[in-house]
Amino acid sequence: MRAVTSPADAAQYTAALAARYHEVRALSLALAEPLSAEDQCVQSMPDASPTKWHLAHTTWFFETLALRASLPGYRPFSEAFAYLFNSYYESLGARQARPERGLLTRPPLSEVLQYRAQVDEAMDALLATSIPVELAATIELGIQHEQQHQELILTDVKHLFSRNVLLPAHSAASQRPRTAPVALAWIEFEGGRCEVGHAGAGFAFDNECPRHAVLLPPFCLANRPTTCGEYLAFIADDGYRRPEFWLSDAWATVQAQGWRAPLYWREIDAEWHIFTLHGERLLDADEPVCHLSFYEAAAFANWAGARLPTEFEWEAAIGSAACDGHFIEAGRLHPEAAHPGTGLLQRFGDVWAWTRSSYDPYPGFRPFSGRASEYNGKFMVGQLVLRGGSCATPAGHVRASYRNFFPPAARWQFSGLRLAREC
Template identity: 45%
Template sequence: MQTIVSSKSELLESYQKVRSHTQYLCEPLEIEDFVVQPVMDVSPLKWHLGHTTWFFETFILKPHMKGYQEFHPKYPILFNSYYISAGDRWSRENRGQLTRPTVNEVFEYRKYVDEHVERFLSGGDINDRIEEVLILGCNHEQQHQELFLYDIKRILGDNPLHPAYRKDEKKVKKVESKAEWLNVDEGIYEIGFEGDGFHFDNEEGRHKVFLHEYQISSGLVTNGEYMEFIKDGGYRNHMLWLSEAWDWVNENQIKAPRYWHQEGEEWWNYTLGGYEQVLEDDPLCHVSYYEADAFARWRGCRLPTEHEWEVACNMYSPNILSETNFVENNQFRPAQTSDFDFFGNVWEWTVSPYVAYPYYNPPEGALGEYNGKFMVNQMVLRGGSFGTSKNHIRSTYRNFFHPHLRWMFSGIRLAKHI
């Protein structure tokens, strides 16, 4: 939701479009796929469906729709994620223990809430605050749509059968592209969101940063480049790794990106389209911050700061092009484009810790817990991925994950000092 809309009909259309896309993502799945939780970081898919519905019920219907009766008195405990102000929560690591409510009952919950939201938007007065929360809820569901894809890939990807999630994806158009270095001069730049469109609170406030002269790659690191890192003993050379990262490599016996498997001299990987040979020219995906940092050192480079990334993006690729690889393209995989790929394809690790900007001012109440409470021990990623909705991303968007995680659609762009 890039712009704040004003009419109830536009709000309703935005809401219905987001909710229907979640249904679209569910279409290829079997009912057994919705209930699995292999690790704590992966939520059962039915939980995503219930949680995004709980958001609208809790923050729109219950406080604002006269006479609204909640669908089930215990659902708030099951589907609240981390909003302490909103009440008790079921523990994250135990979401997969719950066989009830059934998948069908969760879909009934979604239908019930959708009917009431649609009735609410067709009825009484919608003030600015309700509009803001509704648009936040739509963006929140778009975030969970991408998490939904991370999680279904994690659920299916470790299955020895390697079942495809979706076979009707569009064929990827082959594009010839050669990475080069883009120059950015030393100077004082402004970063952070400004304007009237939707943005998350962690993108505020607009502020100045000083940057030394630097170069940033015009393209993403490819699978073929990362194969050379592996072949050169990258995972065995402790000099390339941060101390904590080296412990992680050895304790978990990490030897390649997530979902990669070597068969003889060839590399294969699980994709949402099934088990396939790794394509050398495609952008690298599913690496942790630890791996991204080690690869950059191996190349004699570094990762960009989030400030450098945003300034370079606004300078060289300020607009999102029609060919950009977002979820609407139905490719469901990274694929090289003729643009600089600052947007879409894979989230790009930066060397910046996730902390508050100057002037950061979260809203009061439970929604103030949306971003600020996670500003510790996480690293910023920028740009979106092939699982991101096109109208959800912008150059100021700040994603964040712990440095050891890699089940998300994460890759690498290099930078270096001049």
């Protein structure tokens, strides 16, 4: 959060915060608008959540962490919602088990929308006052938190619709520009002593801090993410049947789950199709491969005679580059093929890039204070870091220091890879 040095500056900052609040809240409703009430109630797997739950949980976050503590006389919409829509905050009490969120046929969607409206009205009243710096930081965290759930709304709906024999679409596809394929090339980086982590003004999650030095040997990164066509060559070479490419846990998972291609791919009459948020279509060999687990990304890299980059190599290579890319606002909701250019292409947006780095605390890590202390730190075990954002990430939400994380077998996110190797 930027510095506030005068009453006029404080009023300007609060007005900007209020505008951002409403912009983000409106986007969540816009993402849910194409869905029926039935669509928004169903949970397709334990890792996913119903859209209705996402809409309510992000509202619960503002009500619990901002309104209850800061707005005199505020009356919660429903005391039962503290149980129904808490996610993982142990300090805030018991909650609905995550795998059972799809059982919440009540409250109905209409009541969840009333809940959002009441909290938005109360937040307007709060943001019309002179708020302390600590509260402004909590509201900014809530805005960023809702942006994370906007991506989850789309990835969870995509998984849900893929399980429906009708293969419904979330929205109509926009025109996809066609360009000449971009050949794979290697970009060299000298390494050395590099600073990583969040620096300067602006929001950052606690897991991005503190900024610190790392020492990197020289390395090379691919100029673009790995494409579907390149991944098809791995499949054609029996990549899913050759254990020499796979980590031990990965091979066990492949055998147990019967994986033979990325999630949402299927072969019909010798042609590969892919399910998207716009429905099923033929696979485009030039677009970035996505919906890979870390296990699949690492196996492909081994097969290709390369490796996955570390998160520090990725961040050092990106440097201070602008966060340009295809994000949620573009409306494409699927990675598109790289456009010709020089240097690293598709640095942000389109597809998350798995790294070889475990999700560990940085030296000197300190969690957020207060109730938000449970936000990130307690998940720093058994997870791998992803970088760069995706076509389902809101614009302005990611930055070079942003650390996403998932367990290595997760496939329902827009996760792909960019190859690395020693120079």
